[in-house]
Amino acid sequence: MSTISNPVVRGVAPDPSVCRVGGDYYLATSTFDFLPGVRIHHSTDLVNWRLLGGAVTRPAQYRRDGRPGDVMLFAPTLRHHEGRFYLACTNVADEQGNFVLTTDDPAGEWSDAAWVDRQAFDPSLLFADGTCYYTRRTLEPLPDGRLGPVVQCEIDPATGEALGPMRELTPGYAGFSSNDIEGPHLYKIGDWYYLFSAEGGSWKGHMQTCGRSRSPWGPFEPCPDNPVITHRHRVGHPIQTLGHADLVDAPDGSWWAVMLGTRHLARGGFVYHHNLGRETFLAPVEWRDGWPVVGAGGTIELHMETPGPLPSYAGSTVARPDTIWAAGWSTQGLPAEGLAGDAVSGAFTLPFGLPLDAEDRSVGVGAVFLPQQEDDAELTVVLAAAPGAPAEAGVAVHSSPRHHYTLTVAAGPDGARAATLRRTVDDMVTEQSVVLPGTAPVRLRIEASEQRYVFFAANGDEPYLNVGTGAARLLSAETAEAFVGCQFALVAAGDPAQPAAAFTEVRAVWGGLA
Secondary structure, three states: OEEEEOOOEOOOOOOOEEEEEOOEEEEEEOOEOOEOEEEEEEEOOOOOOEEEEEEEOOHHHOOOOOOOOOOOEOOOEEEEEOOEEEEEEEEOHHHOEEEEEEEOOOOOOOOOOEEEEOOOOOOEEEEEOOEEEEEEEOOOOOOOOOOOOEEEEEEEOOOOEEOOOOEEOOHHHOOOOOOOEEEEEEEEEOOEEEEEEEEOOOOOOOEEEEEEEOOOOOOOEEOOOOOOEEOOOOOOOOEEEEEEEEEEEOOOOOEEEEEEEEEOOEEOOEEOOOOOOOEEEEEEEEEEOOEEEEOEOOEOOOEEEEOOOOOOOOOOOOOOOOOOOOOOOEEOOOOOOOOEEEOOOOEEEEOOEOOOOOOOOOOEOOEEEEEOOOOOEEEEEEEOOOOEOOOEEEEEEEEEOOEEEEEEEEEOOOOOEEEEEEEEEOOEEEEEEEEEOOOOOEEEEEEEOOOEEEEEEEEOOOOOEEEEEEEHHHHOHHHHOOOOOOEEEEEEEOOOOOOOEEEEEEEEEEOOOO
16 A cells, blocks of 8 residues: 555646656646646656646747737646647637647647637547547536536647537536536546546535546446545535546556645634645546546545555656746746746846736736745745835735735835835735845745744844734635635836846745744
8 A cells, every 4th residue: 555645736736637658647737827837747656746847838829819918728638649748728818719739848848829719618638539539618508507518529639620510428508416517538448438527616516527438429327426526525624626637547557536626724623714726636546337436435635545556667757847937936927038047046036017916917027926835834035135116026925916915125215125014905905014224135034824924024144023924814715716826926016127136045945844
């Protein structure tokens, strides 16, 4: 037996899709409006994952006109066929629609988009029978609340061209266990085609269901034990929202499922908020009577034993790029001119841009983000020089444009510096400051816990001053009504024409703090 410590990809890693090439596994996760888009991870054992970077790096991959514009990348599907990787995804902004990218090297450059259609989201691919099956959800609500069937057609994945009509796979404009079915993946396993889908929305009613058919076009017989994954009945469990899963087999013949879930503060039989967003969880899969049994009858644990050993493969030669993107940093918008970073030394040059509460991120860079991986965490930085007010630079915890805490430093006309903690929660904004005498570089620190974020500032080597605190629950997904979760950030708000802010000794520590 072996033990899995879940989640296996921590901190904002939703909608996981996995494929295997020999003994190497590759995982794609959603990024929404953050770029590089669609993070690609690599593993040889399904438990220990390394981030390789993002597949989507330029407008030609997510905008039909190839020009900079809005991006909102929903759930991807990652597949490998005849030596080539295929990534199907959706940009739901501005009716852009569904597209396919390809590459021979998942850690390198991906192709421009081959656009398929504009409807709905959650596209998936199956290569079988000499055909590429393109499967996605619909979004055609009926007055009684049913949201539409899963649909499918054949496509040419190189061009996105449909090679046949779009057909409905699920009857009744609903799912197998709810009125809503999404995130479909079709597999051919033996003589059966399996339709593996999410239902119930991405909150606490989330689940995974399964149907099977002898034909890729159905009809699909529902699994008698649907849903095959869910914690909707485990209301006090620290893992919630399980679903949106993908299946993969190992070289030894074992089967596994990756899925999204959320870790919650659970105390006294009650589940409270979560700040880390939707993460990637892993569970073993057994096949009984031709149906998948995931984890312990559809449930999983933070620490769970597997019926056999984990996959093991020591021969991988996949190299991880030495970039800040491979270290997990991202922007809200394309990485712009003047942005530079070295995740090893912790040095960043960040051009000034709009503040975090700006809905439009198109002017300057202004911020780089790193998903918070544990409730118990710390971020420390050194800011080489304080910008002159009204510009400001510093650190932040960000959940949404209307839910964030920032600790920034600015110098007044007389050169006097101050560190200001600004708490933005919906339409409520509060501030408090401390004076930082002197001209030495400023040290800034965020200490995170399940209950609160504490912010510190120091002049040079002097002791830290406690600038203030902010409640963790006010940045939670429940409060912000956001999918993404909390991220640490370096921020520089001000005129983009001025010299960029210089950060050094940027360090994030996850877990194990006193």
